[in-house]
Amino acid sequence: MFHAPALRSWISSSRSPIIMASKSKTHRLHQLSGTALQSIAKRPRTITTESYMKDAFANYAGYLNELNEKRERVVKSSRDITINSKKVIFQVHRISRDNKEEVLKKAEADLEAVKDQYISRLVKELQGTDFWKLRRAYSPGVQEYVEAATFCKFCRTGTLLDLEELNAGLLPLSDPAIEPLQINVFDYLLGLADLTGELMRLAIGRISDGELEFAEKICRFSRDIYRELTLVVPLMDNNSDMKTKMDTMLQSVLKIENACLSVHVRGSEYTLLGSSDPSFLMGVPDMQS
Amino acid sequence: MTGGETDAPASMEKQFEDFRVKLDEAGSLRERIRAVVNEIESITRLMHASLLHVHQSRPLSEVLEKPKAQVDGLKELYGRLAEVLCECPGEYYRFHNDWRSETQTVVSLLAFMHWLETGKLLMHTEAEEKLGMNQAEFALDIEDYLIGLCFLSNEMPRYVVNQVLAGNYDCPRKVLRFLTDLHAAFRMLNLRNDFLRKKFDSLKYDLKRVEEVYYDMKIRHLANGDSAEDNGTQGQS
Numbered sequence: 039m040f041h042a043p044a045l046r047s048w049i050s051s052s053r054s055p056i057i058m059a060s061k062s063k064t065h066r067l068h069q070l071s072g073t074a075l076q077s078i079a080k081r082p083r084t085i086t087t088e089s090y091m092k093d094a095f096a097n098y099a100g101y102l103n104e105l106n107e108k109r110e111r112v113v114k115s116s117r118d119i120t121i122n123s124k125k126v127i128f129q130v131h132r133i134s135r136d137n138k139e140e141v142l143k144k145a146e147a148d149l150e151a152v153k154d155q156y157i158s159r160l161v162k163e164l165q166g167t168d169f170w171k172l173r174r175a176y177s178p179g180v181q182e183y184v185e186a187a188t189f190c191k192f193c194r195t196g197t198l199l200d201l202e203e204l205n206a207g208l209l210p211l212s213d214p215a216i217e218p219l220q221i222n223v224f225d226y227l228l229g230l231a232d233l234t235g236e237l238m239r240l241a242i243g244r245i246s247d248g249e250l251e252f253a254e255k256i257c258r259f260s261r262d263i264y265r266e267l268t269l270v271v272p273l274m275d276n277n278s279d280m281k282t283k284m285d286t287m288l289q290s291v292l293k294i295e296n297a298c299l300s301v302h303v304r305g306s307e308y309t310l311l312g313s314s315d316p317s318f319l320m321g322v323p324d325m326q327s
Numbered sequence: 328m329t330g331g332e333t334d335a336p337a338s339m340e341k342q343f344e345d346f347r348v349k350l351d352e353a354g355s356l357r358e359r360i361r362a363v364v365n366e367i368e369s370i371t372r373l374m375h376a377s378l379l380h381v382h383q384s385r386p387l388s389e390v391l392e393k394p395k396a397q398v399d400g401l402k403e404l405y406g407r408l409a410e411v412l413c414e415c416p417g418e419y420y421r422f423h424n425d426w427r428s429e430t431q432t433v434v435s436l437l438a439f440m441h442w443l444e445t446g447k448l449l450m451h452t453e454a455e456e457k458l459g460m461n462q463a464e465f466a467l468d469i470e471d472y473l474i475g476l477c478f479l480s481n482e483m484p485r486y487v488v489n490q491v492l493a494g495n496y497d498c499p500r501k502v503l504r505f506l507t508d509l510h511a512a513f514r515m516l517n518l519r520n521d522f523l524r525k526k527f528d529s530l531k532y533d534l535k536r537v538e539e540v541y542y543d544m545k546i547r548h549l550a551n552g553d554s555a556e557d558n559g560t561q562g563q564s
Binding site: 092094223266 | 335336338339340342343346347349350351353354357417418419420421423424447448450451469470473508509511512513515516517518519
């Protein structure tokens, strides 16, 4: 169970806190108070007004060092998750009617690798604690992973990968003795908001390749996500970044709808030109009727 | 366009419905937290106002009487906060921002009162004791405590000035000693570029200001002889 920063437990878990503090680039002051503490234990203490302060602060320093170092490791691991999740997304964008199976197989394998290599690293660094405290450190990576995973799933099955299923997949990464890393609802929703951007790119790309049905499927899917989110976003804590994403999301949805409209309205013209590559139509201004 | 379904698939609907329910619950929890925090804020305002009398050189026991009585009220409120948080174990830091700055203020007031009485620095564990924040699931965040100490230091220059005006010429030396020690202690911390770091920087300016007052007095031979070491107990005349 996660517990609030108990300095007590931090101290009791490390017999010599001063030594722990000094593992970070030997700070002379730390070592000084280290010797002071140890020798004080052995002989009657001569009270100087400052030694009690320094002893206490040596402990606080150790605590902060440990926290900050953990935070840095979490940030690094979050970056790895981001980079590799983006690669999965790029891979999925290669998809077309002809290579769907091949592209998706690779993407799904890469996604598994992100989970097994990079998310497991995050799990290791967090050690089952400070999930909320350090959320800002790993949230970007997790959001990107959500984006990649939901993107893959949509292209595979046309449905939304839900949070429960996503988290079930993460459970095996954590030692059963500790609190498992689970994606929280906020990171899931933030990742979902970014997903619509990728869906927009995918839709435009598919239209260029003449895959109109697929584009329309993307259109319906994006609309659904957007609509559901409008009901949920107002309830989120600290939702200012989500609100901005909602604006962007609406733009994406509009672009998809308009692209589908163009094709729909000019549908007959596609067949007329006998072209499986109507991309040249994208730049044509509206005809006066 | 194939006349598609106008509704999202049932599974999508259900998931988002679940989200709405959970977020609603968190929202009401948050409202309850806010209610307790507002009460904490009221008490701290009263305590602060009482303590401001110290700038008008009222006798210390008189100044401290009301605030000390109010500490129990604070302890009770933090107890209520702990109870609310018990309902969502592990989410202390999810809601932390809702009581963070109020708690920093509380720490600074407690530390000021402690210093006025004993001349010593209130320790983290002592602060936890006073507020009943020494439970496993509900503790005093170290950074909140440290920031509270910086707020304490911010009060010192003004205190010194007013004490001198009231004829307490011993004060600057004592405060200077205390702030120098505090500053030295803070320098042991490796701080990153965050709010705590900013507050630590302000501590330097407080120290400098008190040094100036002390120096002004010393060169005019107004300060008491500081050859005698005191044990840090604060006596108010």
